Amino acid sequence: MTELDKRRVQEFARSLFGHYTSGLLTLMVDIGHKTGLFEALARGAATSAELAERAALDERYVREWLGAVTTGGLVEYDATSGVFTLPPEHAVCLTGTSSRNLAANSQVLAMLAQRLSRVATCFRTGGGVPYAEFRPDFTDYQDGSWRLLYDGLLIKGFLPAAKGLPERLRAGIRVADVGCGTGHAVNLMAREFPASTFTGYDFSAEAIDRARGEADRMGVPNARFEALDVTTLPAEPKFDLITSFDAIHDQRDPATTLRRIAGALAPNGLYFMLEPRAATKLEANVGNPFAPYLYGMSVLHCMTVSLADGGAGLGTAWGEDKARQMLREAGFTSIEVVAAPGPQNSIYICRKG
Ligand SMILES: C[S@@+](CC[C@H](N)C(=O)[O-])C[C@H]1O[C@@H](n2cnc3c(N)ncnc32)[C@H](O)[C@@H]1O
Structure with missing residues (x-):
């Protein structure tokens, strides 16, 4: 021994x-x-x-x-x-109220722990725990932990990562946000860019109700929300900009969603995808202090909600190489990746060429 x-x-x-x-x-x-x-x-x-x-x-x-x-x-x-x-x-x-306030993120542990035994069973049986079983507290957690980040960074930090985008938004374009959750990002953009129109899509009716409620309270008539499984996003109407914020890696069928997004873009359209910053290969994530958080989140939420429907189970740390590959397969020929402000996310600026 x-x-x-x-x-x-x-x-x-x-x-x-x-x-x-x-x-x-x-x-x-x-x-x-x-x-x-x-x-x-x-x-x-x-x-x-x-x-x-x-x-x-x-x-x-x-x-x-x-x-x-x-x-x-x-x-x-x-x-x-x-x-x-x-x-x-x-x-x-x-x-x-600053984006540095991380207190609301702490809700993650109690929210995930409530489903822990269900997830542990899946280690034996396969399958997963569906999104619906994480509601309503997942909706609260997601909203709480991203709201201040959007308030502080969306308009001045995230969107300018795509050169010329704020100017196009100011002039007036058609925008869709895929997997919009409670819609705060959409409502903020609608307020900032009144000449543009915004449609938020999410398959959670509960999140969409909250998004509509906030749009009413904020007085943004150029924002609308629709409950939709985005794997069925139609090719019409066309959009000049489609965004997704942290909303691809946990999908059942992200490949179809990405293809649908490419199909719904107008000529000269832009897909703006924000996803957790990680490498696709595990060995490249060793030493990244956020990596255990990403993989842990994945086991207890992002991967399991995807696998619950027999889905791809990409995982939270699907990483840049895999993302680039899937974006290319969806039809994007130009993919630029930039670091979002803060250490956790990357922005993919994608065009069809
Ligand atoms: C991690 S949350 C991000 C929500 C929002 N973008 C935000 O930043 O707060 C992912 C969202 O994608 C939605 N979603 C997952 N799969 C979907 C699908 N196939 N169709 C529509 N929405 C989906 C979930 O309901 C959830 O609101």
Whole structure:
């Protein structure tokens, strides 16, 4: 039997337990976000009693939560005064309306964990867990974790990645967004570019209802939404721009969707696809700190929803090589890939030539 390197065992055990701790701290962030504790603490340093009163919460729970987030390094504590502080650099990432606020992303763990035993069964039986079984909390999570990103980056960060696109949108073009979810990206574009018309497609009736509701509230008559399985996207009407944001890799039949997108583009049309930044080969993702997140998301959501329908199961980290290959097969002859602002996504600017 091979002699174990005891130090390596010890180090690995420590790092393994560190992963479990990170999971629990993610749930603490979820609680802090849902209860308003971060926002309350961002208003000023406080004892646990003051914070509980400020947030209108039970002090015993607040004190125990403070124990977790203080020892976890999210919050600072002065033992002499009993006062807790949220450093401003942490507050930026946990509160407010900027795209740096990542607090809503923490919902991912509880949402995925609820389906974990269903997914574990699929390891034995094959198949998957359908999209419908992730609703409605998947819809909340997806909306919550992308909303601020769109607010901060869509108009000034993502769209200008395609040269001349903002100008064309300003002049007035026909736009479709495929897999639009709750439609925030569509509604923001419709508000910014009133001369253009926008159609958002998603097969979730619940998400489409929310998208329509927001369009009404925002007063954007140039945005409309339709419940549609985009593998049946018709060739007419034609669009000058089709976008998809994080909405291809988890589809049952992404090859057909990409072909349909190519078929619905007008001459000189542009397909703008935003997808997680990854390499297709596993070995090229080793060392990418976001890669375990992408593969984990894939096992627990993106791959399983695709496999549930006997689909392709591309996986979240399908990566640039595979994406380029599938875009070429769909009929795109010019594919430019640029890094989206932030570390997580790539933008594919595709034309039919
Ligand atoms: C990861 S979410 C992204 C949603 C949205 N683009 C956003 O950024 O918030 C993927 C979306 O694609 C939708 N979707 C998946 N397969 C689809 C299909 N075949 N037809 C229409 N929508 C689909 C899902 O309902 C979901 O809303």
